[in-house]
Amino acid sequence: MKVLAGDIGGTKTNLGIFEVSATNSPIHSVFELSYVSCDYASLEDIVTHFLAQYPETENIHNTCFGVAGPVIKQCCEVTNLPWIVSAKQLQATFSWSAVHLLNDLEANAWGIASLKANDFVTLNAGQTDASGNCAIIAAGTGLGEAGMFWNGEHHLPFATEGGHTDFSPSNDLEFRLQGYLSKKYQGHVSWERIVSGMGLVNLYEFLCAEANASPPEWLVEAMQVDAAAAISNAAMSNKDKLCQQALTWLVTLYGVEAGNQALKIMAQGGVYLGGGIAPKIISALQSGRFMQAFCNKGRMSHLMKAMPVKVIMNDKTALYGPAMFAYQNAHETL
Numbered sequence: 001m002k003v004l005a006g007d008i009g010g011t012k013t014n015l016g017i018f019e020v021s022a023t024n025s026p027i028h029s030v031f032e033l034s035y036v037s038c039d040y041a042s043l044e045d046i047v048t049h050f051l052a053q054y055p056e057t058e059n060i061h062n063t064c065f066g067v068a069g070p071v072i073k074q075c076c077e078v079t080n081l082p083w084i085v086s087a088k089q090l091q092a093t094f095s096w097s098a099v100h101l102l103n104d105l106e107a108n109a110w111g112i113a114s115l116k117a118n119d120f121v122t123l124n125a126g127q128t129d130a131s132g133n134c135a136i137i138a139a140g141t142g143l144g145e146a147g148m149f150w151n152g153e154h155h156l157p158f159a160t161e162g163g164h165t166d167f168s169p170s171n172d173l174e175f176r177l178q179g180y181l182s183k184k185y186q187g188h189v190s191w192e193r194i195v196s197g198m199g200l201v202n203l204y205e206f207l208c209a210e211a212n213a214s215p216p217e218w219l220v221e222a223m224q225v226d227a228a229a230a231i232s233n234a235a236m237s238n239k240d241k242l243c244q245q246a247l248t249w250l251v252t253l254y255g256v257e258a259g260n261q262a263l264k265i266m267a268q269g270g271v272y273l274g275g276g277i278a279p280k281i282i283s284a285l286q287s288g289r290f291m292q293a294f295c296n297k298g299r300m301s302h303l304m305k306a307m308p309v310k311v312i313m314n315d316k317t318a319l320y321g322p323a324m325f326a327y328q329n330a331h332e333t334l
Helices: 043-053 087-094 104-114 172-184 197-211 217-236 241-265 289-295 298-305 317-332
Strands: 002-008 012-020 027-036 062-067 075-077 084-086 098-103 120-124 134-139 143-150 155-159 270-274 309-312
Touching: 002 043, 002 104, 002 317, 012 043, 012 317, 027 043, 027 317, 043 087, 062 087, 062 104, 062 317, 075 098, 084 087, 087 098, 098 104, 098 317, 104 134, 104 143, 104 155, 104 270, 104 317, 120 289, 134 241, 143 241, 172 197, 197 217, 197 241, 217 241, 241 270, 241 289, 241 298, 289 298
Parallel strands: 002 062, 062 098, 134 270, 270 309
Antiparallel strands: 002 012, 012 027, 075 084, 120 309, 134 143, 143 155
């Protein structure tokens, strides 16, 4: 069965036609294109261009899009993009039989079932017989969080907006960071402002302010293209000490918030790290700092150590998820 799926993010929009089936290899890519989201006024504009490149769409009736923002009544105001995405509007525009919107992390969760063992890097093996709810957290342009409820037979993904909950400082340096960012963001400092691409930039700029230092000229130039990537690359290549400190701090705080989420969901079945940042800093995540922060939950530390923790290395997961959802929805409505 062919379905159209989309991964709609603040930076990129990825669309694809997929052949989906109930087999050990459930998903096969037929045609994919990627777009710079801010180059277009709406999702409809991107879909129109995409369909023009793949004219054999008469058999495409079921579609699903993962969108970076809260989906309410099948409508989403994209968090880091000036778009409103509406399933009703998409269905009217393109005459599809069914259109569904998922929160982007909910979409990621749906995609996990399509992955193979070599699509993951394990940070913590956890219990060999681990089962139960799962959590997925993804730092990228923003910070997404979702859960997967275990009903005794299979996992049912559900969305959250946990990335927008209040950052909780735990030492003097973090309290100063909160004060610094509170001024920048007019009061509310969420985890997304710290554990994300923008978060890495915020951490670096704060450390510069603390040290009364200025970025070197070569870094300033690189940051004009992609500030977070420039800082990360400088840190990973040991070119700048403050960049290294910022990345190390990001890894630690990533572990803190992943552990917070895992406790709230009781993710005894496992925790997955998705998004674009984790695969790029995998060596930093494997250093031990992430898991140390993840497990540092006082009387609940024993629970944390028992949870498997894996990094999703396949960057198509958020695109596979909507395809898997569209396929399942089509079969449930037959």
